[in-house]
Amino acid sequence: MTTLLIENGRIIDGAANAAFEGSVLVSEGRIEATGAAADKRAAEVNDLEKLDASGLTVMPGLIDVHCHLAFDDAESNAELFFQRRNALSALVASYNARKLLRAGVTGIVDPDSTFENMIDLRDAIEAGIVEGPRMACGSYALITSIGGTAGRLISNSGVTGYYMAVNGREELVAEVRRQIKNGADWIKVHVTGIVPRQAHRGEMCAWSDDELRLIVGTAHDLDTPVMGHCRGADSTRRAALAGFDFLLHATGMDEAALEVVIDRKVPIAPTFTFQANLADFGAKVGADPGLITLFAREIEDSAENMRRAYDAGVPLLTGSESGFSMVPYGEWHYRELEVFVRYFGLTPLQAIQCATETSAFGLKMSGEIGLIAAGYRADLICVDGRPDEDVTALGRPDAIRHVLIDGVKKDILPPPPRKPLAGWRIGVIGARLDRNTAFGKTNTKGTIDIQELH
Ligand SMILES: [Zn+2]
Numbered sequence: 001m002t003t004l005l006i007e008n009g010r011i012i013d014g015a016a017n018a019a020f021e022g023s024v025l026v027s028e029g030r031i032e033a034t035g036a037a038a039d040k041r042a043a044e045v046n047d048l049e050k051l052d053a054s055g056l057t058v059m060p061g062l063i064d065v066h067c068h069l070a071f072d073d074a075e076s077n078a079e080l081f082f083q084r085r086n087a088l089s090a091l092v093a094s095y096n097a098r099k100l101l102r103a104g105v106t107g108i109v110d111p112d113s114t115f116e117n118m119i120d121l122r123d124a125i126e127a128g129i130v131e132g133p134r135m136a137c138g139s140y141a142l143i144t145s146i147g148g149t150a151g152r153l154i155s156n157s158g159v160t161g162y163y164m165a166v167n168g169r170e171e172l173v174a175e176v177r178r179q180i181k182n183g184a185d186w187i188k189v190h191v192t193g194i195v196p197r198q199a200h201r202g203e204m205c206a207w208s209d210d211e212l213r214l215i216v217g218t219a220h221d222l223d224t225p226v227m228g229h230c231r232g233a234d235s236t237r238r239a240a241l242a243g244f245d246f247l248l249h250a251t252g253m254d255e256a257a258l259e260v261v262i263d264r265k266v267p268i269a270p271t272f273t274f275q276a277n278l279a280d281f282g283a284k285v286g287a288d289p290g291l292i293t294l295f296a297r298e299i300e301d302s303a304e305n306m307r308r309a310y311d312a313g314v315p316l317l318t319g320s321e322s323g324f325s326m327v328p329y330g331e332w333h334y335r336e337l338e339v340f341v342r343y344f345g346l347t348p349l350q351a352i353q354c355a356t357e358t359s360a361f362g363l364k365m366s367g368e369i370g371l372i373a374a375g376y377r378a379d380l381i382c383v384d385g386r387p388d389e390d391v392t393a394l395g396r397p398d399a400i401r402h403v404l405i406d407g408v409k410k411d412i413l414p415p416p417p418r419k420p421l422a423g424w425r426i427g428v429i430g431a432r433l434d435r436n437t438a439f440g441k442t443n444t445k446g447t448i449d450i451q452e453l454h
Contacts, residue, residue, distance in 0.1 A: 002049045003027040004407060005042040006380070009053030011035075012388050013372040014060040014356035016349045019388050024058055026378040029406035033374055056382040056401055060370050061106025061133075062355050062394070064333045065362035066248055066271045066319025069093040069100075069121060069135075070113035070162070072424075073328045077150040079426045081161035086115040088421065093121050095415055097132030099330030100322075102412045104400040106379040107134040107369060109319070109362035111188040111227060111248065112141035112162040119183040131410060134379065136363045138188035138227070139179040140164035142172070142215065146193035146206035148229060154193070163190065169214060176218040185364065187219045189244075191228040192235045202252075205235040212242035225364070233257040240266045246362070248319065251298055253305045262312040267361055269319035270306055272299050272343070273335040277326050285326070303343040310344065317362055318355040334387075334394035341391055348391045378407035 004026040011034065012019050024031060025038035033041050042048055070089045073096075074080050093113075100108065110118045122135040141163040147154030148163070157165050166172045176187055191212070192203035219226045225245035230236045236250045237257035250268045253261065261268065278287055279296035310316050318336040322329050337351040346354070360370035369379045382402040385393030393399060403410040431437070 002047050003032075003042070003045045004049045004051060004378075005038065005045075006051045006053050006058055006382070007039075009056050009058035009382065010386070011372055012057055012059040012349070012352060014353055014370055015373070016347075016353040018349070019057065019386075024372060024378075024380070026380075026404070026407040029378055029408070031372060031374055031376050031378050034372060051382075051402065053382050053402075056384055057386060057388070058372070058380060058382050059352065059387065060356040060372055060376075061379040061381045061403065061405070062104050062333055063107040063109075063318065063359035063362065063370060064100070064105050064133075064320050064322065064336075064355075065109040065269045065317045065359050066321050067100070067105075067108040067110055067329075067333075068113060068162070068321070068323030069096055069108070069110050069132075069329075070115070070118050071323030072096065073325050074323065075325045076426055077153055077161070079424075080114055081150070081153060083424060083426060084114050084161070086117060088424075089114050090117040090120055092421070093118065094124065094130040094132065095418065096329045097121065097125070097130065098411070098415045100133050100333065101131065101403050101410050102400060102414065103330045103333045104381040104383065104394060104403060105133050105333050106381065106403060106405050107360070107363050107365075108136075109186070110135060110137040111186065111229075112138050114162050116140055116179075116182065116184075122185075123183070134363060134365075134369070134405060136185040138186040139182060139184040140175075141188045141190050141229070142166055142175065143190040143193065144206040144211075146195060146204070148190040148193050149203070151194055151196045151199075169211070172211065172214055173218050176215060177222065180219065180222045180224050184224065186246075187215060187224055187226045189215055189226060189228045189239075191230045191239050191244075192232060203231040203235070205230075205232070205238055209238055209242060212239060212244070216243040236261065240264055246317075251302045253302065253309075258305050258309060261309055261314055265314055267315040267317055267358075268306070268309065269317040269362070270302065270339070271319040271321050271336070272302075272339045273320040273322075273332050274324065274327050275299050276335060276339050277332065299339065299343050307344045310346070315358045315361060316340065316344075316354050317359040318351075332395070334391060337387075337391040337394070348388050351391055352387060378404055380404045 006024040022035040023038040025033045116139040118137045124130040125132040145156040193206040227246040228239040228244045233254035240260040275295035282292040340346045340351040357370040
């Protein structure tokens with residue numbers, strides 16, 4: 001492997017230090033030196049390759065710790081539960097993975113997937129068969145029959161879409177072990193779900209404390225961490241107390257929840273990108289105005305306690321929940337940084353640190369990736385713009401000029417255009433044909449009674 005000198009760039013190291021001009025020397029896939037030391041060492045290398053980063057910012061690649069690569073920008077849960085096919089899901093995901101690279105994402109955590117086939121995509125990427133970001137993934141999300149946000153669509157047992165409904169201690173233990181044997185890096189639990197008849201209360205904790213502890217104990221015995229989807233104070237506090245290693249959302253924390261989270265320093269990925277997109281652009285995609293207000297408020301109501309958690313040393317990680325139509329792949333991975341700056345009051349450099357050094361935790365690679373420092377793996381991006389002044393620079397079209405993983409340059413050309421897949425999306429029968437649409441308001445015949453249409 002040749003040695004690579006990335007020169008003339010502006011370096012953001014990922015540790016929230018101010019940007020500085022200089023070089024980065026990469027050897028054997030790792031960063032060997034930075035700044036003057038890099039130039040000095042480079043002068044001694046015979047077979048030196050150079051990458052001119054003039055006018056560009058060199059920084060660690062973005063890490064998105066909440067991304068569902070199997071979902072293919074789904075428009076509904078029903079689509080994921082009933083329309084998708086196993087092998088095709090994996091093939092489509094490998095196509096979408098390239099969009100993440102183009103957006104400067106060099107690492108992701110995929111919490112759960114249809115047919116648990118992101119385990120296979122991860123292995124294919126690691127083996128160099130498919131190009132994509134570095135991945136850590138879960139298998140099926142564990143739920144009780146209460147489920148997550150899909151209400152009555154959730155079945156009482158077994159696998160549907162991206163989840164497995166588990167009943168009783170024995171089933172729970174067996175499934176955790178099966179997932180770990182099958183290659184899951186994480187156990188993902190939907191700690192909360194919506195009870196349709198009590199939907200006004202928001203998501204409720206769907207497990208007993210005993211069950212939560214059992215999941216954690218079983219997984220930890222096999223050296224596997226557990227992440228929980230938690231919305232609301234009660235579930236966040238109980239999951240943290242049960243020993244969960246990582247919380248997704250953790251929105252609406254009260255003092256009691258905050259205290260436990262701070263005490264245990266449980267990392268959180270608030271994942272507000274979805275809400276931010278709905279709040280800012282929902283009207284453009286025909287979202288209900290009530291829903292738009294609700295989502296904007298969810299961010300505002302949680303912002304102060306997220307900030308307090310951050311100030312107390314709780315790691316905040318960046319996740320986009322890409323995989324749904326409101327958050328398509330390759331478009332919004334920088335957006336969570338914007339939320340951290342705008343709503344939590346972090347500086348752009350602090351938000352960048354969250355998305356790089358801190359989010360390495362999700363891949364279990366803290367100390368290995370996410371920093372430009374000697375010894376770290378060279379997962380780097382070169383950006384046209386100054387994200388340390390404005391993080392949205394990371395989202396501008398074509399801002400990402402180079403992407404390297406383990407020091408190897410990735411293909412970031414746009415993927416070829418794709419055509420629709422038959423039977424992939426939920427079919428829509430068509431617009432509602434009422435009699436006015438059919439005959440016009442001035443229809444004078446008026447002889448057909450609605451009864452005749454039945
Ligand atoms: Zn998710």
